[in-house]
Amino acid sequence: MKNATTTITCKNDILTISRKRYENHSYLSFGAKVAWDAGTKLLPVDSCQVFIRIPARLRASFPDKYCTLVNLSNGLFIDAIIDDVTSMHAEAIEATSYIARALELEADSELVLAKQSHCRFDAIKMQMLSNIKEDVMVLPCGIFIEKILKDFYLFEVINPLTNDSIYIRSQHITFDPALKSNEIRLNKKQRNMLSDNIPTRLTGNQWEELMQCAMADDLKDAIANTYNKDVSGYTIAKSVDELDFHVKHSLQKYIKNKLGEKLIVRPVIESFRYEKKKKLHRRLCDFFVGKSTLSLNCRRPHECDENSDIVRMSEDNMLLLGIEPMDKVVIRFKETELSCHALPFCEDKFERTNIPSIIELSIGIPAHIRNKLKITDIQSSVKVDRDTTFLFKKSFNDQLVPILLTLLSLKFFEELSWYVSMILVVILVPIVMYLTLSSKRNMRGK
Structure with a gap:
């Protein structure tokens, strides 16, 4: 998907990813120019909205089922999955209505099927103890990912058999010369998240x-x-x-x-030269209340939640985040985030609406929220933070009395000038707030 400043252009069969003054020419390679069959719109398969069917003559050129579809008319792009069934047309692709909307396709749109330079691994090793807590991924030296690591903020790890995927920031990727070219190190949680589905x-x-x-x-x-x-x-x-x-x-x-188990690692194109920025009030709330983050697999919620702004997670995960029922969490997928109220799962209801999954690694997200987050496949993973802004406002009553007492205590020092009093207020009020909110910070599993 395109964001505010990321585009893909094609000149002389060379595909260029651009953001501001930065460019990358090495990740995507030209595959074929194709048309779009506007008369045929495929239905989503197993909640995956980004699959396409390509002409039979092109199937041999795309041995992997993953590609990037680019609309040269407007620079919009999307990572797509190539269906095993080929298109009924010799020159045109068939796509889901989601892809048609996302790329703003028209009957005369000029499209390019691009090949991805991803890395494949078929030997998954246990993670070193020193790398487990930060969800570090260790890769062998000398591979393509190492060359483009500084260009992309996020990388996606995919299980091609089940389409389970997780996202890892570039600063959490390291390289080990002792690993063979087909080996990768992941911790147990990451391995479970990548093998939590049945192949479709x-x-x-x-x-x-x-x-x-x-x-x-x-x-x-x-x-x-x-x-x-x-x-x-x-x-x-x-x-x-x-x-x-x-x-x-x-x-x-x-x-x-x-x-x-086989895995694919590829960069997230939207994260090319991306710089994450937080607003000042969000930074302050994170500091006073304390941030807590989990990586969870996207799953369906309870049937009664589909028309609500509520997500479901296990009670243990709510305790780890330091939240109570109906507190808010911030769900992040790639560069998109959304704040929602959270409730605990009921295990029986969870099993009725989902394939067998580890409930402690799952978050139930209604379809309309998945659409807002631009989650195109229910096998994807998301980052979940407790909403520190919501918790700060929720605990305002607890802070109010200590702050008022601090201000009133300054009245006893009549000899202080007004500007000295103001300086003391600026210093003491944040300290009082920080101490008052210590219970909120201590509730989370850091």
Whole structure:
């Protein structure tokens, strides 16, 4: 997606990412110029709104299912997923209505399919103890990511089998010369967040490998009923949410053990040369109240929450953030953020609306809030902060009496001049506020 200052242009088949005076020519490479079939709009698949179908003649040029679609008419762009089923047209792509709106597509729009220079890993190593707390990702030296690290603020880690993804800031990425080119180090939480879903599609070979696993006949039959065979392999059944939780969990385990874990790391184009800035009042509230942040997987909320501005998370995560029911949290996805009230999950209701997931790593976000945050795939992860501005206002009554007592106490010193009194007020009031709000700061899991 385009933000205020990030655009992509194409000249002599060279794609350039631009922001202000900065440019990058190395991440995206020219794939093909295509048209858009305005008469066909695909429906979202498994809540993923950014998949496209490309002509069969181009499929061999895009062995990976990830690409960037650029509208050269206005510089808008979006990261898309290439469907296994090809387009019915020889020259035109088929896209979802979300992509059409996001790129402001018209019948005569000139589009470019761009290839991404992402890095692939198939050996996930345990993280070093010193890197666990800060959610650091360790990569091997000499790879492409190392060359462009300073150009991008955010990097996305994707499990291509399930489309689970997490986002990591560039300052939390380090490089280890001891790692091989196919190895990556992640902590247990990151690994769980990247393997918390069932694949929506499996190829014929993957299906055969899965069916060769040693398992009980009734479980094998239940798993066989989970997927329907089609022209592109095996697609998850529409009734997956009605499956027994044990079957879902077993399927998850066998797929992970048999098909292995593969990851893709790529930069977030919107974060090119991005500088995060906070308003003064937000910085002050973070200082006085204390900031607390969690990374959580996006999931569906309870059915009754879909038309409300409420998100759901586990009670433990609410305690870690230092919030109570109906306090506000700030949800961040890439560069977009939104403040919402939070309530705890009910585990039974969570299981009814979601595929098997680790509830402690999940946040239930209604569809309309996901749309405002520009979350295009429910398998994405988000950052969740407690809303320090809300908590500061909420505790204003607790601060008021100590502040008034401080001001009244200055009246006893009549010999003080007015400007000395003002200086004391400027010094003492923030100190009183900081001390009064110490209980709020101590409530959070830092």
